[in-house]
Amino acid sequence: TWLYIIQISGLLLVCVLQFFNSMILGSLLISFNVSVLIARIIQKNLKKGGLLSRLGKLILHILLVLCLTLLINKFIKKILNLESDEHIFKFLKAKFGFGATRDFDANLYLCEEAFGLLPLNTFSRLSSTLLFYVYGFVLFLLTVAAVIVAFRNL
Numbered sequence: 078t079w080l081y082i083i084q085i086s087g088l089l090l091v092c093v094l095q096f097f098n099s100m101i102l103g104s105l106l107i108s109f110n111v112s113v114l115i116a117r118i119i120q121k122n123l124k125k126g127g128l129l130s131r132l133g134k135l136i137l138h139i140l141l142v143l144c145l146t147l148l149i150n151k152f153i154k155k156i157l158n159l160e161s162d163e164h165i166f167k168f169l170k171a172k173f174g175f176g177a178t179r180d181f182d183a184n185l186y187l188c189e190e191a192f193g194l195l196p197l198n199t200f201s202r203l204s205s206t207l208l209f210y211v212y213g214f215v216l217f218l219l220t221v222a223a224v225i226v227a228f229r230n231l
Contacts, residue, residue: 078117081110103159105150112145124230131231168192 085107092101101107116138123134154160168186170176186192203209 078114081114085110099157099159100161103150103154103157103161105146108150108153109142109146111149112142115145116141128231135231 088101088104088107088110092098095101119141120134120138123138124131126134164186171184172186172192200209203212
């Protein structure tokens, strides 16, 4: 809880120090932190009950946080009349095929090679330097450790 409060305080301080930059207030991070704090107040007893009950509560908690994040973000953007990052969402919609866009910025991103798919030889190039194998091993170890910690906490 303290970490979320510190993050919110830091972002509000940055907003003030940048002469009340409203784009910081409309960021997803502030909305996410506020929604986590609200969800923690609503769901106080996540660690009570059986394993399936706790898993269900965890999934409900995640969905609640995601929905609250989007709602709070939309609300803040509506109040402050912000459209600062809409071009990014339009690009993502067009990139994943959820609708064609006529937005200039989104079309510019779609045409740029850096935002395209990785070339097919990327994994072979990374494997030749042994970087891919080390990355895969470390990623595997971290995933196993995260799963062990998650089940111990449940």
